[in-house]
Amino acid sequence: MGVLEIAKGMGVTLSKLFQKPVTVSYPEQRATLQPRFRGRHILTRHPGTGLEKCIGCSLCAAACPAYAIYVEAAENDPAAPVSPGERYAKVYEINMLRCIFCGMCEEACPTGAVVLGNEFEMADYRYRDFVYGKEDMLVGVTGSLPQRREAERKGKPVRLGFQLEGGVREELEGVKYQ
Amino acid sequence: MPDWLATLLISLLKAVLVVLGLLTTFAYMTLVERRLLGRMQLRPGPNRVGPMGLLQPAADAIKSIFKEDLNVTLADKLVYTLAPIVAIGMALTAFGGLPAGPAGSLFGENPWVYNLDAGILALLALTSMGVYGIFLGGWASGSKYPILGGLRSSAQMISYELGMGLSILGLLMLVGTTSFHKTFNDDGTLRALGFVEWQATNGWLILFQALGFALFLISSFAETNRTPFDLPEAEQEIVAGYLTEYSAIKWALFQMAEYVNMITASAVMATLFFGGWKGPQFLNGLIPGISEWPLIWLILKIAFFLFLFIWVRATLPRLRYDQLMRFGWKLVLPLALANTVMTAAFLAFRGQGGLWLLGVLSFAGLLALLIMSDRVRTLWNQPTVRREGEVRLGGGD
Numbered sequence: 001m002g003v004l005e006i007a008k009g010m011g012v013t014l015s016k017l018f019q020k021p022v023t024v025s026y027p028e029q030r031a032t033l034q035p036r037f038r039g040r041h042i043l044t045r046h047p048g049t050g051l052e053k054c055i056g057c058s059l060c061a062a063a064c065p066a067y068a069i070y071v072e073a074a075e076n077d078p079a080a081p082v083s084p085g086e087r088y089a090k091v092y093e094i095n096m097l098r099c100i101f102c103g104m105c106e107e108a109c110p111t112g113a114v115v116l117g118n119e120f121e122m123a124d125y126r127y128r129d130f131v132y133g134k135e136d137m138l139v140g141v142t143g144s145l146p147q148r149r150e151a152e153r154k155g156k157p158v159r160l161g162f163q164l165e166g167g168v169r170e171e172l173e174g175v176k177y178q
Numbered sequence: 179m180p181d182w183l184a185t186l187l188i189s190l191l192k193a194v195l196v197v198l199g200l201l202t203t204f205a206y207m208t209l210v211e212r213r214l215l216g217r218m219q220l221r222p223g224p225n226r227v228g229p230m231g232l233l234q235p236a237a238d239a240i241k242s243i244f245k246e247d248l249n250v251t252l253a254d255k256l257v258y259t260l261a262p263i264v265a266i267g268m269a270l271t272a273f274g275g276l277p278a279g280p281a282g283s284l285f286g287e288n289p290w291v292y293n294l295d296a297g298i299l300a301l302l303a304l305t306s307m308g309v310y311g312i313f314l315g316g317w318a319s320g321s322k323y324p325i326l327g328g329l330r331s332s333a334q335m336i337s338y339e340l341g342m343g344l345s346i347l348g349l350l351m352l353v354g355t356t357s358f359h360k361t362f363n364d365d366g367t368l369r370a371l372g373f374v375e376w377q378a379t380n381g382w383l384i385l386f387q388a389l390g391f392a393l394f395l396i397s398s399f400a401e402t403n404r405t406p407f408d409l410p411e412a413e414q415e416i417v418a419g420y421l422t423e424y425s426a427i428k429w430a431l432f433q434m435a436e437y438v439n440m441i442t443a444s445a446v447m448a449t450l451f452f453g454g455w456k457g458p459q460f461l462n463g464l465i466p467g468i469s470e471w472p473l474i475w476l477i478l479k480i481a482f483f484l485f486l487f488i489w490v491r492a493t494l495p496r497l498r499y500d501q502l503m504r505f506g507w508k509l510v511l512p513l514a515l516a517n518t519v520m521t522a523a524f525l526a527f528r529g530q531g532g533l534w535l536l537g538v539l540s541f542a543g544l545l546a547l548l549i550m551s552d553r554v555r556t557l558w559n560q561p562t563v564r565r566e567g568e569v570r571l572g573g574g575d
Contacts, residue, residue, distance in 0.1 A: 012493075013492045017217050
């Protein structure tokens with residue numbers, strides 16, 4: 001390292017001093033997520049009929065390496081079906097403390113019912129609040145449990161801490177992010 | 179009130195002012211440094227506490243005061259407690275001798291706390307007393323890592339102290355005094371101008387002692403334990419060096435000492451090489467009297483050097499210990515000696531010639547060093563030459 005290299009290095013640091021920082025001041029500014037980001041799960045519905053895609057086959061639970069998913073299936077009532085198949089998921093729970101957001105459930109699902117979405121602000125206080133049920137994950141539910149609780153307390157809409165680059169992924173059909 | 183009491187009180191007041199000023203500068207130095215380092219690394223730096231992060235130093239102070247002050251069982255309690263106080267005390271004392279303006283310019287008082295004829299020598303002696311703080315701190319911690327760190331740090335500081343002292347010998351010969359102020363003979367005739375007055379008459383000393391300044395700058399970085407010579411805080415190598423067993427306010431005192439030393443070193447460089455509290459004379463043509471504005475110029479110059487310290491820290495990686503030692507002993511020390519000899523020879527043989535030739539010689543020497551740096555560095559950067567067929571055992575050189 002001769003003096004010339006040192007001078008070059010000093011020049012680099014000095015020029016960076018006058019550039020704008022690349023840091024995102026996250027809570028105030030929103031984080032920009034890449035399209036393949038894997039966040040909180042979403043249970044999708046068929047866009048036309050509104051029926052749940054999940055048929056309660058438990059393949060996601062079998063594929064889950066962290067044993068975070070619990071599915072309990074029940075027979076569909078032909079008069080008022082919940083899903084288009086013979087059965088539907090009566091109970092569908094994911095323990096977010098165990099989930100490693102690997103996306104194996106998404107790949108194992110034969111109907112594309114469980115999809116990893118974009119929400120990631122899920123810090124909470126009590127263990128039991130991390131077990132998300134169907135009502136927390138079905139399409140149309142915006143925000144995680146703590147986010148929705150916060151929004152209700154403040155009487156304001158849920159504020160999502162991210163923005164998307166390149167729009168919503170195709171597999172998240174019917175999912176609306178503001 | 180008797181005369182001596184008034185003088186004493188005024189001196190005390192000035193000392194307190196200097197200490198307060200230095201500690202405030204230290205506090206905001208840490209903030210400025212973190213912000214600048216942040217910006218150089220393309221991030222904003224601390225900006226959460228107060229508007230623009232301006233209260234960060236206060237938050238740091240509160241934190242370090244109320245943090246649990248751990249005591250080590252095997253520590254020598256008295257020395258363990260005294261070491262940081264020695265470090266910060268010496269750092270603070272050293273600054274008081276530097277002149278911040280002409281005599282009587284501070285509300286009728288002299289803008290310095292004490293005035294010794296030894297001047298720069300006393301100042302260097304005081305700053306090197308900081309080694310005691312570091313080494314005693316390492317020793318009294320009663321633990322292996324700190325003592326190794328302390329040993330290593332004191333070896334470094336003593337090595338560079340030599341280069342530092344030698345590199346200003348040329349200045350002393352040119353100016354003819356070690357004092358910062360005018361000195362008089364017994365009969366009242368002027369014996370020598372102080373550093374600042376000499377530079378106001380003959381031009382800044384950097385013009386005549388560029389090589390000496392480069393060596394002094396490098397030694398200052400090593401003396402204040404700043405990057406790339408920040409081995410004393412080498413977290414990666416020996417945990418944290420002499421600081422390992424220190425926590426809370428004692429740890430903060432060591433940090434404070436480092437920063438105050440940095441401010442002192444900047445002030446010394448400004449005073450010795452860059453005209454001290456006087457600004458450039460040619461500016462007087464634009465605004466009359468601007469070169470005499472009290473404090474402004476000194477503060478500006480100190481700020482410039484502090485920025486340099488931060489800038490270098492943002493750029494250079496840390497030297498290895500053996501590189502550091504070789505650099506100090508094989509390059510800085512001989513060059514400082516050569517600079518001394520060159521200046522002495524010039525002064526002895528110059529006849530009626532002006533000083534400009536010395537300046538040219540000095541600049542040429544520095545330039546040659548910079549251009550040849552890739553050749554020169556092998557002299558100190560390489561371990562001993564390995565001969566053909568020689569078997570070397572593992573474990574470093």
